Amino acid sequence: MYDVAIIGAGPGGIFSAYELTxxxxxxKIVVLESGNPLAKRKCPIDGEKIKSCIGCKTxxxxxxxxxxxxxxxxxxxxxxxxxxxLHEYIGEKKATELMEYVDKINLEMGGEGxxxxxxxxxxxxxxxxxxxxxxxxxxxxxxxxxxxxxxxENMFKVLEDKVEFRFLTPAQSVExxxxxxxxxxxxxxxxxxxxxxxxxxxxxxxxxxxxxDMEIPTTSNRVDIGVxxxxxxxxxxxLTDELYESKIVYRTxxxxxxxxxxxxxxxxxxVNENTNGIVTVNGHSYEDPAKxxxxxxxxxxxxxxxxxxxxxxxxxxxxxxxxxxxLGGGVMVQRFGxxxxxxxxxxxxxxxxxxxPTLNATPGDLSLVIPKRILDSIIExxxxxxxxxxxxxxxxxxxxxxxxxxxxxxxEIDKNLETRHKGLFVIxxxxxxxxxxxxxxxxxxxxxRHILEQK
Ligand SMILES: Cc1cc2nc3c(=O)[nH]c(=O)nc-3n(C[C@H](O)[C@H](O)[C@H](O)COP(=O)(O)OP(=O)(O)OC[C@H]3O[C@@H](n4cnc5c(N)ncnc54)[C@H](O)[C@@H]3O)c2cc1C
Numbered sequence: 095m096y097d098v099a100i101i102g103a104g105p106g107g108i109f110s111a112y113e114l115t116x117x118x119x120x121x122k123i124v125v126l127e128s129g130n131p132l133a134k135r136k137c138p139i140d141g142e143k144i145k146s147c148i149g150c151k152t153x154x155x156x157x158x159x160x161x162x163x164x165x166x167x168x169x170x171x172x173x174x175x176x177x178x179x180l181h182e183y184i185g186e187k188k189a190t191e192l193m194e195y196v197d198k199i200n201l202e203m204g205g206e207g208x209x210x211x212x213x214x215x216x217x218x219x220x221x222x223x224x225x226x227x228x229x230x231x232x233x234x235x236x237x238x239x240x241x242x243x244x245x246x247e248n249m250f251k252v253l254e255d256k257v258e259f260r261f262l263t264p265a266q267s268v269e270x271x272x273x274x275x276x277x278x279x280x281x282x283x284x285x286x287x288x289x290x291x292x293x294x295x296x297x298x299x300x301x302x303x304x305x306x307d308m309e310i311p312t313t314s315n316r317v318d319i320g321v322x323x324x325x326x327x328x329x330x331x332x333l334t335d336e337l338y339e340s341k342i343v344y345r346t347x348x349x350x351x352x353x354x355x356x357x358x359x360x361x362x363x364x365v366n367e368n369t370n371g372i373v374t375v376n377g378h379s380y381e382d383p384a385k386x387x388x389x390x391x392x393x394x395x396x397x398x399x400x401x402x403x404x405x406x407x408x409x410x411x412x413x414x415x416x417x418x419x420x421l422g423g424g425v426m427v428q429r430f431g432x433x434x435x436x437x438x439x440x441x442x443x444x445x446x447x448x449x450x451p452t453l454n455a456t457p458g459d460l461s462l463v464i465p466k467r468i469l470d471s472i473i474e475x476x477x478x479x480x481x482x483x484x485x486x487x488x489x490x491x492x493x494x495x496x497x498x499x500x501x502x503x504x505x506e507i508d509k510n511l512e513t514r515h516k517g518l519f520v521i522x523x524x525x526x527x528x529x530x531x532x533x534x535x536x537x538x539x540x541x542x543r544h545i546l547e548q549k
Pocket of ligand 1: 101102103104105106107126127128129156157158159160161162163164165166167168169170171177263264265266292293294295296297300376521522523524528529530531532534535
């Protein structure tokens with residue numbers, strides 16, 4: 095019988111383990127992880143022999159120590175304005191304190207010297223307001239892909255002697271037993287007094303089955319749909335140099351819909367993302383100058399909330415992504431000038447384009463894929479951004495589609511992130527209340543402290 099079993103070794107699971115073991119060496123803790131240890135996480139795509147996803151048994155990008163964020167840009171946003179709704183459960187002050195605490199630990203683990211960007215007292219905020227745009231307030235610690243990896247390596251070194259890690263061990267089911275929980279894995283059963291589930295987005299389908307089996311209520315009604323914009327990095331340099339990542343929200347005049355910028359990557363590259371065989375678009379950037387490009391990319395997203403009787407918001411997003419895959423064989427790219435003139439982009443026009451695409455996508459027509467209302471809102475936002483970053487509406491600005499942000503269903507949990515079953519906690523992205531590294535990590539610390547109070 096373990097004191098605590100943690101399912102998932104992403105930021106949520108790692109920070110739970112870290113906080114539980116920081117001073118309590120006596121606790122018996124096991125971490126079950128369906129992926130590999132960090133050092134063994136290698137995606138087989140090499141761009142030469144293997145060019146696209148071959149559907150490995152465990153995805154090196156999404157699964158393993160470090161979770162979905164292991165090879166990410168490592169942007170830790172310290173804010174309650176985006177990245178999740180943890181503050182609605184534990185309060186704004188506590189949520190902020192926990193995110194700041196996570197930042198402090200990251201610095202101790204190798205992040206010292208990385209830059210903290212902040213919107214506080216920024217002139218850009220005023221510029222946005224003068225143009226009907228709203229800059230969300232945040233501090234952003236940008237670890238960068240390289241340092242993020244070092245932080246994870248150090249975290250593992252600290253934890254490996256205190257916690258029992260079982261890699262390549264997916265939890266198959268969770269069952270309530272006398273005095274705790276039984277977790278079934280392919281290698282046998284594990285019993286623990288408390289169980290923390292932090293299975294992330296990749297574990298969302300499995301999480302659904304746990305909620306069904308254990309009669310834990312859930313809700314699901316949101317998906318974000320949009321495009322990734324790519325343009326010369328000079329156009330957004332005054333924003334990215336000062337803020338690195340600016341989250342800007344605009345309420346459109348036509349529909350009063352909200353459009354927002356998301357995941358800004360200065361000098362970055364546009365990349366494919368494969369979710370359950372559906373190819374969507376995303377972006378990366380690197381600290382290492384050798385890997386940097388001449389372009390900046392960011393997403394423009396419109397949130398879609400559904401009401402009764404439609405329940406499957408993710409299926410709606412998947413259908414739109416499938417349509418783009420059907421027409422473009424994957425991700426589609428279109429020049430902004432072609433889009434507004436109602437023309438399909440072609441190989442020829444793309445070859446003449448002054449912005450060099452960083453992703454090899456199929457030139458096409460996004461208006462055949464993205465619903466009119468969403469596309470109209472995106473176009474309106476591009477014109478609005480041009481007021482604060484002139485050049486955004488250049489004909490050669492590239493739009494890749496589609497970018498879809500799927501949301502996990504929201505699991506019913508209380509202010510301690512505990513389900514209706516005492517001792518069973520659901521944290522991080524699989525709870526549906528976090529969508530970011532800092533919120534997921536903070537939720538891990540929050541649960542660990544609650545458990546420690548009871549021990
Ligand atoms: C390419 C990319 C870039 C990103 N960049 C950023 C960024 O810069 N900033 C930011 O804030 N966020 C970013 N994110 C999002 C961020 O990575 C997630 O919000 C965060 O990792 C969530 O942490 P988590 O612990 O909840 O889940 P995850 O990190 O997804 O970890 C969950 C872990 O659980 C394991 N697991 C799943 N099911 C089971 C099971 N049944 N049994 C055992 N183990 C299981 C998985 O293998 C995984 O390792 C990015 C995501 C991606 C994919």
